[in-house]
Amino acid sequence: MTELEKGPTGRRRGRGARERILSASQQLFREQGINRTGMDQLCAVAEVSKRTAYQHFGGKDELVAEYLRRFDPSVLSGVFDRADLTPRERLLAAFDVPATTPLCPYIGAAVELNDPQHPASQYAGEYKKAVAARLAATAREAGAADPERLGEQLALLIDGAAARTRVLNADAFPTAAAVAAVLIDNAIPATASDGRRQEEVRS
Structure with a gap:
């Protein structure tokens, strides 16, 4: 295949085909679901031929997995990497989710696919474990007595x-955040909590 080819509308397509395919998948998978989106429709929206689509992605399974990877490859860096927040504040910031946010794409994909061996299901599972691990690491930084347990509890609250x-x-999410605050305060020993407050006052 040449570097440029004609798409289904006859217009010549360039190297942006892969990004257009991924953009179309984000739009269609979120609007109508993975199972209801066929490759024909996806290619039509992306304005690429099926041949091009299969050269960039071995099949729909591979495309779905890549679709999920594009959402948050750094695992909520906008929350966990914030230097302006204390560890406790970062834990609570994970619950600061706009009410208009669609259903978590990882949960949606796992439910729709209903196949634990599907590459997208496996990636969704890995991502959820990564979120719990980052919550646990932050809980450890905050002085939690059992950070792994607190991380799992908070991850469960977020998904719920x-x-x-x-x-x-x-x-x-406001109710979940209130429950999270109780769990966090109960998990962090009073000495660690007092030390955190003193540090906040000094800063």
């Missing part, structure tokens, strides 16, 4: 709030 928000069409 995301699902409940979608099902009830009502923001469940």
Whole structure:
């Protein structure tokens, strides 16, 4: 194949084909679901031929996995890498999710695919474990007695709030954040909590 080729509308296509395919997948998978989106429709929206699509992605399974990888490859860096927040504040910031945020794409993909061996399901599982690990690392930094346990509890709260928000069409994250604050305070010994407050006052 040459570097440029004609797409389904007859217009010549360049190296941006891969990005257009991924952009179309983000739009269609989120709007109508993975299973209801066929490669024909996806190629039409991306304005590429099926031949081009399969040269960039071995198949739809590979495309779905890459679609998920594009969402947050750094695992919530906008929360966990914030130097202006204390560790406790970073834990709570993970619950600062806009009410208009769609259902978590990782949960959505795992439910739709219903196949633990699917590459996208495996990636979704790895991502969820990574979120819990970052929560645990931050909990450890905050002085939690059992950071792994707190990390799992907070990860469960986040996923539960995301699902409940979608099902009830009502923001469940403020309630989840209030529960998280109780869990965090109960998990952090008073000495660590007192030390944190003193450090905050000095800064």
